[in-house]
Amino acid sequence: MPLIAGIAFSGLTANSPIFTTVLSTSDASFVQSSSSTLGDDLSSTAKSLFTSEPAFIKLALPSYLDRETRKPILQAFKQANLVFPSFSETIQLAHISLTTKDHAPRNEIIFHLSPTLAIGRLVSTSVEEGIRESTTLKEITFDSPSPDTDAIIAEFIDLAQATLDGTKVERIIVIDASVATTEVTSSSWNGHQTYRESPVELVKIGFGSVALQAAKSALASYQSALDYPGSHNVALARIGIVNADGFVHDFIPKHAVFPQPRCSATFTTSKDDQTEARVSVVIGESRRGEENLCVGQVVLRGLPKKAKGGLVIRVMVEVDEEGDISVTAEEAESGVSEKTVVRKLLGEHHVDELEEVLEKFKVDEVRAEAEVGNGNALPE
Incomplete structure (x- = not known):
């Protein structure tokens, strides 16, 4: 279950x-x-x-x-x-929980209240041809809010009314960690001079909701x-491992649909008497390993000492239908092997980090190809 x-x-x-x-x-x-x-x-x-x-x-x-x-x-x-x-967003989820039951068009203010911050958002909702659309007109964050909840709402509601230019706020939604003890009451706001003739609706929502x-x-x-x-199960960028020269060896191409069958590549050690080999799994678009998002590592330890290039290490990569990536590294002579599974590597869970990497580092193929390195070896 x-x-x-x-x-x-x-x-x-x-x-x-x-x-x-x-x-x-x-x-x-x-x-x-x-x-x-x-x-x-x-x-x-x-x-x-x-x-x-x-x-x-x-x-x-x-x-x-x-x-x-x-x-x-x-x-x-x-x-x-x-x-x-x-x-x-907390405010967005609270709003959705109400609008799934009530689709009426209106102007409303939503407050996220906590001991250390308060956020006020003015939202205008319209309904045309059965389609509901909500637009944020104004938002303010109070970093050190007043303990007087009414004072916070009063400050923001005056700003909201100026933004609306004549039309009125019809509902105030308060998201509070302690709804039962909040000082906000319908009577206090219906006494506000703006609402004496047309009372505002007040809705209180707890964080549990x-x-x-x-x-x-x-x-x-x-x-x-x-x-x-x-x-969901499509590679948003290329998946590979980092060689000893710092460049990426490709395994799974961008836009590949999962699952992907097992693919493998053979590498050697990059130094004399190397007893460890590190396989770093990255996702991104740059050929330079450091300019990608590192999501996992496999470390082979206890390798027999041999001259540089004297050990043969096979790396196998496989992606299942859920986007979980299995990476196995094995040294042929000694049989030393290690495996790791990088869970939910792709999909919407990693978009935030991946987008940051793709924005920060741009692919520079000319620079990358001009560099000479150890393209078939693994680092310590």
């Missing part, structure tokens, strides 16, 4: 509440919810959230996070040996991948 998880972070500082919901791919009635707090080490916290490893995880994160600030979170899940998560929506979204993605495997 593969499990699917949604995790909502109220904040990213120590002791911030975390809410987790786990669903089953085979039992629609299975819903397991829990809450905890973020420890000093995110990797240890992530590992402690589950008794059984989920097959798919979606995180609900603050909207102000960019690619660089999301990277440590992804790394923490790698270190915890969990499946790499996908990301969604956001975690549930994240899990539902993750379950839909997982089932879509099963129903349409070709749409």
Whole structure:
């Protein structure tokens, strides 16, 4: 019974509440919810959230996070040996959880509140020919918010009204880690001078509900991948290993459809008396190994000492239909071998990191071909 998880972070500082919901791919009635707090080490916290490893995880994160600030979170899940998560905004998931039940067009403000930050987003929703479209008109992050929730909302709602130029906010949605104790009440906002004649609707959502929506979204993605495997299981970039000269030996080409049958290549040692050989698995487009995303390694230890090039090492790479990559390295004479499996190497889980690598390093074939190196040897 593969499990699917949604995790909502109220904040990213120590002791911030975390809410987790786990669903089953085979039992629609299975819903397991829990809450905890973020420890000093995110990797240890992530590992402690589950008794059984989920097959798919979606995180609900603050909207102000960019690619660089999301990277440590992804790394923490790698270190915890969990499946790499996908990301969604907390505000977006909260909005979806409401609009799946209510499709009416309106202007609304959504607040993500936590002890260390507050985010306000003004959203305008329209419905044309049965198609609902939501547009963000304004967003502000309060880094050190006032403890007075009403004051935060008052500050943003005045900015929102100026942006709307005459039309009114019809609904305020508050996402709060402690909804039961929030000071925001319908009466306080219906007393605001803007709403005395047309009261605003107030909806309060807890992070537990956001975690549930994240899990539902993750379950839909997982089932879509099963129903349409070709749409997810395609190599987004070339997969290879790094030679001793620092260049990449190609194994799986870009856009290859999984599964891919086993392919192999033979290498030698690059130094005299080399007792270790390292196979680094990378994904990217550059011929230089360092300009790609390294996703795994195999290290052969205890090799017999011989002159440079005296050992023959066979490296075999195979990709299954799930995108898991098996890499095996074996030294022919001694029989020393090692294997590693890089799970969920491709697909949407790695897009964030891979896009960063592809943007940062551009392929320079002229420069690469001008370099001379040890193209058939493995580094120590």
